[in-house]
Amino acid sequence: MGKTISCSVLLALISCFYLLFATALDTITPSKSIKDPDVIISQNAVFRLGFFRLANSTNRYVGILYNQIPVQTVVWVANRNRPLKDSSGILNISDDGNLVVSNGKAEVLWSSHVNNTAPNATTAQLLDSGNLVLSNGEDGASSLWESFEDPSNAFIETMKISTDVKTGRKVELKSWKSIDDPSDGNFSFGIEPFNIRELVIRNNNQLYFRSGPWNGNIFIGLLYMYTDNLDGFEVFTDKSPYYMTYESSNESMLIYYELDSQGKFVEREWDAGKGDWSKNYPTIQTDCNVYGKCGAFGICDSMKRTICSCLKGFEPRNIEEWSRGNWSSGCFRTTPLQCQRDNNNGSGAGQGDDGFLEMKMMKVPAFPARSSIINGECKDQCMKNCSCMAYAYDSGIGCMMWSGDLIDVQKFSTGGVDLYIRMPSSELDKGKSSKIIVITTVIAGIVVVITISALFLWRRMAKHKGRNKKRKQIKHQFCSENKEENSIGVKLQQLPVINFEELATATNNFNHAKKLGQGGFGPVYRCAGNIR
Numbered sequence: 001m002g003k004t005i006s007c008s009v010l011l012a013l014i015s016c017f018y019l020l021f022a023t024a025l026d027t028i029t030p031s032k033s034i035k036d037p038d039v040i041i042s043q044n045a046v047f048r049l050g051f052f053r054l055a056n057s058t059n060r061y062v063g064i065l066y067n068q069i070p071v072q073t074v075v076w077v078a079n080r081n082r083p084l085k086d087s088s089g090i091l092n093i094s095d096d097g098n099l100v101v102s103n104g105k106a107e108v109l110w111s112s113h114v115n116n117t118a119p120n121a122t123t124a125q126l127l128d129s130g131n132l133v134l135s136n137g138e139d140g141a142s143s144l145w146e147s148f149e150d151p152s153n154a155f156i157e158t159m160k161i162s163t164d165v166k167t168g169r170k171v172e173l174k175s176w177k178s179i180d181d182p183s184d185g186n187f188s189f190g191i192e193p194f195n196i197r198e199l200v201i202r203n204n205n206q207l208y209f210r211s212g213p214w215n216g217n218i219f220i221g222l223l224y225m226y227t228d229n230l231d232g233f234e235v236f237t238d239k240s241p242y243y244m245t246y247e248s249s250n251e252s253m254l255i256y257y258e259l260d261s262q263g264k265f266v267e268r269e270w271d272a273g274k275g276d277w278s279k280n281y282p283t284i285q286t287d288c289n290v291y292g293k294c295g296a297f298g299i300c301d302s303m304k305r306t307i308c309s310c311l312k313g314f315e316p317r318n319i320e321e322w323s324r325g326n327w328s329s330g331c332f333r334t335t336p337l338q339c340q341r342d343n344n345n346g347s348g349a350g351q352g353d354d355g356f357l358e359m360k361m362m363k364v365p366a367f368p369a370r371s372s373i374i375n376g377e378c379k380d381q382c383m384k385n386c387s388c389m390a391y392a393y394d395s396g397i398g399c400m401m402w403s404g405d406l407i408d409v410q411k412f413s414t415g416g417v418d419l420y421i422r423m424p425s426s427e428l429d430k431g432k433s434s435k436i437i438v439i440t441t442v443i444a445g446i447v448v449v450i451t452i453s454a455l456f457l458w459r460r461m462a463k464h465k466g467r468n469k470k471r472k473q474i475k476h477q478f479c480s481e482n483k484e485e486n487s488i489g490v491k492l493q494q495l496p497v498i499n500f501e502e503l504a505t506a507t508n509n510f511n512h513a514k515k516l517g518q519g520g521f522g523p524v525y526r527c528a529g530n531i532r
């Protein structure tokens with residue numbers, strides 16, 4: 001019995017070893033292709049390349065997956081837009097030296113699309129980084145094609161998200177259509193040069209999210225970077241191609257990023273205890289992070305019940321839309337800038353100036369111009385030019401200035417930078433004068449309250465003195481033999497205050513027999529006798 005068990009264990013081990021050695025090769029060559037359901041596995045078995053399907057779909061795909069994670073985790077898909085309909089798929093190196101996915105009818109569903117001058121010497125190797133590299137050994141180290149340069153929706157360690165302004169080449173993430181359809185979705189994630197580099201997410205090519213400018217240390221509009229230590233992120237923005245990359249400093253922590261089908265950039269961290277990925281959302285956390293949510297000159301604050309408001313001195317362009325919660329038309333300036341008035345009159349500068357409204361902890365507006373000027377002169381430089389609407393200073397960037405519309409301004413509760421917005425001084429003074437009004441109102445209010453209280457106190461004291469006198473009057477006013485007189489009633493201000501005992505005595509404990517009738521405020525009783 002024992003012998004058979006150890007024997008079969010040994011057999012299993014041997015066959016396992018055999019299987020491992022037969023399939024653990026990490027390379028595809030012109031003479032070695034793979035067929036569904038074969039896989040190749042990277043040297044240290046971190047990643048595998050092969051055929052798979054997604055939960056609620058019968059379509060089959062060729063892709064790269066984490067190999068040692070018990071949950072199917074796809075980081076790259078070859079034929080994402082042209083799935084295999086059955087299990088007849090094959091991945092090989094074609095006669096022209098491309099890596100191709102084809103079906104049972106030898107139709108090519110996906111190709112690496114490169115010009116290869118040495119097809120016979122071509123290999124495709126899956127590295128432990130998760131990168132699949134096509135090369136023919138001709139160009140030495142350089143590859144013909146890499147999966148890292150043709151990403152799907154996942155950003156894994158040592159990948160580079162990049163933009164080359166000279167060639168126009170971009171390496172960007174592209175979202176899936178849905179969780180079980182990897183075909184091209186609406187969103188992309190990349191690095192955008194602008195004047196100062198930023199990370200952006202686009203929705204159908206329209207700007208959907210921006211990280212704010214890179215200051216050499218963090219993206220100043222990415223709140224996440226203020227609160228979390230994004231250890232291991234590297235952003236290279238000195239010259240083109242600009243790129244962002246990531247390499248964890250903690251070997252035992254497994255993190256990768258994904259652009260999901262709703263356009264959210266998701267941080268996924270492996271939680272061994274839970275046996276699943278835990279998620280974080282560094283970019284789109286609130287509606288305020290959606291580009292231009294509040295329109296031009298609007299300001300978004302996710303802590304407020306109504307997230308959008310107009311900057312001071314501005315009003316909604318379209319009140320009706322605005323009140324319905326469609327803020328995209330933004331706000332307009334109610335009082336023109338002093339410099340604009342001066343210019344229109346052709347009278348040159350003078351007669352009252354503009355000033356700047358300080359706003360703390362802000363996500364700065366989109367499309368800043370950059371000036372290398374040092375802090376003190378930022379304000380002067382902006383003031384000099386009437387088309388300068390705002391400025392901000394960051395020690396890593398220097399002066400940032402904005403002309404035209406201010407778009408995508410957000411109020412943070414931590415982090416951010418101080419933003420200075422140009423205002424006519426009259427508008428800035430309004431703030432002060434309205435403060436004065438508030439203070440005056442408060443003081444006036446206090447005076448009124450004190451006066452009323454004093455009056456009340458005085459009246460009460462007077463009442464206390466005249467109490468005995470009043471008690472005699474009570475009988476006269478409330479207890480009448482005459483029903484008529486009672487129903488006519490007394491004037492309200494003449495009504496005295498009487499306590500319960502007095503009333504109970506006077507009405508013989510509210511005796512039914514003494515009840516005269518029912519009025520609007522309750523029953524009316526005839527008095528039994530004198531109230532004391």
Ligand SMILES: *[C@@H]1O[C@H](CO)[C@@H](O)[C@H](O)[C@H]1NC(C)=O
Nearest residue numbers: 054055056057178179180181
């Ligand atoms: C698959 O479909 C089932 C039932 O429709 C659903 O509950 C489940 O969430 C789906 N799974 C995925 C990954 O979409």
Ligand SMILES: *[C@@H]1O[C@H](CO)[C@@H](O)[C@H](O)[C@H]1NC(C)=O
Nearest residue numbers: 030090092093094095102106
């Ligand atoms: C690759 O596979 C396709 C489809 O099965 C086949 O037509 C082609 O000859 C193969 N190429 C090589 C070099 O094996």
Ligand SMILES: *[C@@H]1O[C@H](CO)[C@@H](O)[C@H](O)[C@H]1NC(C)=O
Nearest residue numbers: 112113114115116117144145
């Ligand atoms: C491959 O070569 C053809 C013809 O020489 C050229 O038109 C094409 O742009 C090249 N493709 C790439 C990816 O270099």
Ligand SMILES: *[C@@H]1O[C@H](CO)[C@@H](O)[C@H](O)[C@H]1NC(C)=O
Nearest residue numbers: 030031095117118119120121
């Ligand atoms: C590539 O291999 C094919 C068949 O194996 C052969 O006919 C051809 O001459 C080779 N080409 C080169 C450039 O070695």
Ligand SMILES: *[C@@H]1O[C@H](CO)[C@@H](O)[C@H](O)[C@H]1NC(C)=O
Nearest residue numbers: 176177178185186204261262
């Ligand atoms: C993608 O955009 C199109 C057109 O705007 C829209 O019809 C579709 O629902 C969007 N798909 C997703 C997954 O958001």
Ligand SMILES: *[C@@H]1O[C@H](CO)[C@@H](O)[C@H](O)[C@H]1NC(C)=O
Nearest residue numbers: 249250251252253254269270
């Ligand atoms: C590395 O990651 C593991 C798992 O998340 C964690 O327990 C450990 O504290 C981390 N070590 C350091 C030095 O951050």
Ligand SMILES: *[C@@H]1O[C@H](CO)[C@@H](O)[C@H](O)[C@H]1NC(C)=O
Nearest residue numbers: 318321324325326327328329
């Ligand atoms: C919001 O208003 C803009 C401008 O008038 C309009 O184009 C857009 O369709 C509106 N959006 C919604 C959701 O109503």
Ligand SMILES: *[C@@H]1O[C@H](CO)[C@@H](O)[C@H](O)[C@H]1NC(C)=O
Nearest residue numbers: 336340341342344345347351
């Ligand atoms: C020009 O200046 C005068 C007074 O200085 C002012 O009343 C007028 O509104 C100004 N015109 C414009 C177009 O601002």
Ligand SMILES: *[C@@H]1O[C@H](CO)[C@@H](O)[C@H](O)[C@H]1NC(C)=O
Nearest residue numbers: 369384385386387388402403
């Ligand atoms: C003022 O700023 C605008 C926009 O930034 C710029 O085009 C213009 O040249 C500037 N004018 C002066 C006098 O600096």
